[in-house]
Amino acid sequence: MWRLIATRLAAFVPTILATSLVLFITVNVVPGSAAKAALGIDATAQAIARFEHEQGLDRPLHVQYLDWLGKGLRGDFGTSFQNHLAVGPELVMRLPVTLELATLAFLIANVIAVPLGALAAYHHQRRADRIISVIATILGAVPSFWLATVLILILALTVKVLPAGGYAPFTEDPLKNLSLLIMPALSLGVVSSALLLRIMRAKLIEVLSSDYIHTAMAKGAAPNVVIRRHALRNALITFLTVGAVEFGWLFGGVVIIEDIFLLPGVGQLVLVGIINRDYPVLLASALTVTVVVLAANMLVDLIAAILDPRQVHVRSRA
Amino acid sequence: MGPSAISWRRSRLLLIGGVFVGLVILSAIFADVIAPYSPYDIDVADKLQPPSRAHWLGTDEFGRDLLSRTIHAARISVKVATVAVSVGLVGGALIGITAAYFGGPIDLVLMRFMELLFSFPAILLAIVLMAALGTSLLNAMAAIGIIFIPGFSRLARAATQEVLRQQYIEAAHTIGMSDRRILTREILPNVITPLLVEAMAAFAYAVLLESSLSFLGLGAQPPEPSWGNMLNSGRGFMDQAPWLGIVPGIAMFIGVLGFNLLGDGLRDFFDPRLREAQ
Numbered sequence: 001m002w003r004l005i006a007t008r009l010a011a012f013v014p015t016i017l018a019t020s021l022v023l024f025i026t027v028n029v030v031p032g033s034a035a036k037a038a039l040g041i042d043a044t045a046q047a048i049a050r051f052e053h054e055q056g057l058d059r060p061l062h063v064q065y066l067d068w069l070g071k072g073l074r075g076d077f078g079t080s081f082q083n084h085l086a087v088g089p090e091l092v093m094r095l096p097v098t099l100e101l102a103t104l105a106f107l108i109a110n111v112i113a114v115p116l117g118a119l120a121a122y123h124h125q126r127r128a129d130r131i132i133s134v135i136a137t138i139l140g141a142v143p144s145f146w147l148a149t150v151l152i153l154i155l156a157l158t159v160k161v162l163p164a165g166g167y168a169p170f171t172e173d174p175l176k177n178l179s180l181l182i183m184p185a186l187s188l189g190v191v192s193s194a195l196l197l198r199i200m201r202a203k204l205i206e207v208l209s210s211d212y213i214h215t216a217m218a219k220g221a222a223p224n225v226v227i228r229r230h231a232l233r234n235a236l237i238t239f240l241t242v243g244a245v246e247f248g249w250l251f252g253g254v255v256i257i258e259d260i261f262l263l264p265g266v267g268q269l270v271l272v273g274i275i276n277r278d279y280p281v282l283l284a285s286a287l288t289v290t291v292v293v294l295a296a297n298m299l300v301d302l303i304a305a306i307l308d309p310r311q312v313h314v315r316s317r318a
Numbered sequence: 319m320g321p322s323a324i325s326w327r328r329s330r331l332l333l334i335g336g337v338f339v340g341l342v343i344l345s346a347i348f349a350d351v352i353a354p355y356s357p358y359d360i361d362v363a364d365k366l367q368p369p370s371r372a373h374w375l376g377t378d379e380f381g382r383d384l385l386s387r388t389i390h391a392a393r394i395s396v397k398v399a400t401v402a403v404s405v406g407l408v409g410g411a412l413i414g415i416t417a418a419y420f421g422g423p424i425d426l427v428l429m430r431f432m433e434l435l436f437s438f439p440a441i442l443l444a445i446v447l448m449a450a451l452g453t454s455l456l457n458a459m460a461a462i463g464i465i466f467i468p469g470f471s472r473l474a475r476a477a478t479q480e481v482l483r484q485q486y487i488e489a490a491h492t493i494g495m496s497d498r499r500i501l502t503r504e505i506l507p508n509v510i511t512p513l514l515v516e517a518m519a520a521f522a523y524a525v526l527l528e529s530s531l532s533f534l535g536l537g538a539q540p541p542e543p544s545w546g547n548m549l550n551s552g553r554g555f556m557d558q559a560p561w562l563g564i565v566p567g568i569a570m571f572i573g574v575l576g577f578n579l580l581g582d583g584l585r586d587f588f589d590p591r592l593r594e595a596q
Contacts, residue, residue: 018434026450033450137331141575143526145533146567149549153556153563252439256530260553270442271534274449286446293439 004305012298019290020072024065027279037277038081068283077284082276087284091266095288097167098258098265100177101184102251108189109196109246114239116193117200118227124205132197140194145256148187152260155183165262184261192250199242203235237304244300248293255289332583338576345392353386357543366559376561378552384561387543388569394544395573398459398537399524403517405463410470411513415505417471418478419497429475432468440465440523441530448536458537462527466520473516477509515588519581525573545570 028034034057035048043051052058056067071078077087120132156164162183168176207213208231216226254267262268266285273282345352354374361381369376375384413432417425435443444461451457481487481504490500531537532546540547545566552562 015434015437019437022434022438023446026446029450137578138575141522141571141578143529143567143570143574145530146549146570149553149556149563149567152553153560157557157560248439252441255441255445256534259534270445274445274453274536277449279449282446282449286442289442290438294437297437 001306005302008298008302012294015294016291017069019294020069020287021065023283023286023290024068025061027283028061028064034081034277034279037279072284072287078280080281081278082281087280090269090281091284091288094264094266094269094285095292097263098251098254098267098289099292100170101181101188101254101258101263101265102247104181104185105188105192105250106243106247108185109192109250110243112190112193113196113200114232117197118204118232120197120201121204121208121231122223122227124208129201132201136194136197136201139190139197142191144187144191144253145260147191148183148257148260151183151187165260167263180261181263184257184263187260188250188253188257191253192246195246196239196243200235200239203238204231207231207234237308240300240304240307244297247296247300251289251293251296328583328586331579332587335576335579335581335583338572339580342392342573342576343396345389346396349390349393353383353389355383355386357382357387357390358541359383366555366562368559369561375565376559378548378559378562379555384548384565387548388545388565391543391545391548391566391569392573394455394532394538394542395525395528395570398455398462398528399521399577401459402462402524402528403466403520405460406466406470406520407513407517409463409467410472411474411506411509413467414471414474414476415478415501415509418475418482419501419505425475429471432471435464436468436472440527444527444531445534445536448531453536453539455538455542458528458531461531462524465527466524469520470513470516473512474509477512478505481505481508511588515581515584518577518584522574522577522581525570525577529570545573 034055035051036043039047039051049058056064059067068078075088075092077091079086080090116132116135120129123129152164155162162179166180168180170177204227208227213226213230216230217223254265255270256267257263258265258267259271266288269281269285270289272278273285349357359382361377364373364377364381365379367373367377367381373383373385375388378384378387413428417428438446443465444458447461447464448457451460487500487504490504495503528537529544529546529549532544533550535547535550538544538547540551548566549563549570552559552566556563
């Protein structure tokens with residue numbers, strides 16, 4: 001198992017380096033665009049040249065990349081073009097907000113998907129299954145930012161039970177923190193539950209038709225015991241793998257949701273970065289989101305492998 | 319429930335999908351004819367009017383007819399989705415088929431790069447690409463298209479590898495057919511079906527991504543109507559005019575659901591193995 005963990009970690013590092021390279025090249029591929037973005041389109045050629053020299057943008061691209069990467073590894077992501085604040089500390093401050101939002105949303109998605117998926121699978125091709133499948137199809141087509149808008153309309157503007165936006169740290173005021181995060185988390189979680197529900201249902205149907213489940217049933221085990229003890233546990237591995245992908249999707253979705261609910265997270269910083277053409281901010285925040293997503297994927301991959309001894313065996317031999 | 323009942327249910331979903339997609343596409347093509355008003359006509363005296371006989375879905379903060387803008391916005395969605403999915407389909411097919419046909423280091427390099435692109439959250443990659451390309455509708459189409467390339471390339475590669483195992487490819491090599499001829503005459507026609515089916519499913523995602531980018535102000539620019547930017551500008555007036563937060567969302571929902579159902583239905587139709595598995 002340790003070998004498996006080591007190989008996964010070894011593969012993780014080059015992936016991160018490669019994604020950072022892709023991001024860096026994409027943002028810097030148009031020469032002079034960073035300076036124009038920071039100084040405005042009316043900037044003179046002299047001003048642009050001075051700015052590029054000051055920021056080190058007149059150096060060859062690979063030198064710039066290595067410099068950026070080297071500093072980034074030490075937590076120094078440069079300073080914002082706009083407010084001249086260090087980007088690194090800003091990220092450290094914002095990451096917990098985004099992580100809390102994504103985790104809450106992921107929990108909500110699972111709380112919806114697992115029981116409904118199991119119920120649909122158990123009642124396969126009967127009325128309950130059909131109703132749940134229709135619900136999943138509908139949820140899968142609702143854009144999260146529209147659900148967010150509707151939730152604000154109902155819960156904040158009409159019934160007035162929740163605040164429409166803002167943020168309070170959990171450590172300062174847990175209740176206020178949750179009341180501010182519940183709508184954003186619902187918007188992301190409810191929409192994400194659709195895919196998870198479908199996967200849960202499909203996988204459980206497959207597991208429930210396997211021989212060992214028939215044997216357990218034939219031996220007289222109660223259906224809910226069979227589902228909980230045998231079927232769910234086996235379906236969980238596939239579910240986890242999809243869950244990681246879904247978590248990545250969800251983490252991408254925070255850009256819009258944080259903007260709507262005025263949450264000071266990393267997603268909002270991505271948006272600030274692009275709207276202000278603030279490339280150090282955009283690069284660092286986009287890289288942070290990508291690294292978190294990749295780390296979540298790797299973690300789940302490891303958990304799934306540990307849960308399924310067959311995989312450990314096959315993979316360590318390969 | 320017997321097999322005929324299942325297929326009836328499936329075809330019913332396909333039908334609903336078809337109706338929704340038809341509605342969106344017809345709105346896009348005949349927007350000028352169907353829409354009761356111009357989507358750009360400002361009438362400040364009539365701003366934020368609730369739905370009435372004159373304005374079936376009400377008016378927005380500039381007094382523009384919401385129904386007309388919603389109909390015209392379908393045009394942007396369909397246009398962006400068509401271009402983006404085409405970019406993804408052609409780019410993905412080229413890369414996937416090349417990788418599978420030539421194999422070796424070409425395959426390795428191309429597919430590793432595709433995997434890399436695949437590891438970014440889609441909306442994030444779109445935003446970063448927009449930073450490089452500049453924010454405009456045309457660039458949104460390009461950015462969304464690029465996002466689709468890895469998915470299509472994987473599919474094209476797998477399908478090509480399947481075709482390459484067939485005897486007629488070996489025969490084509492034996493009689494001295496050129497690579498180009500084999501690729502265009504033998505391989506392409508045989509891998510195009512799964513790609514086209516996938517393209518239908520990608521449409522739903524393209525509509526969603528376009529709306530997301532426009533919502534963030536990175537896609538269609540006002541006053542050009544897009545469901546995304548309509549929802550974004552309307553959200554500031556929701557306490558006085560709740561319909562501004564509801565109507566564009568329902569339009570998006572219909573578009574995404576329609577293409578989803580149609581995509582699922584077509585996938586089932588062309589892949590009987592899937593049909594049985596479900």
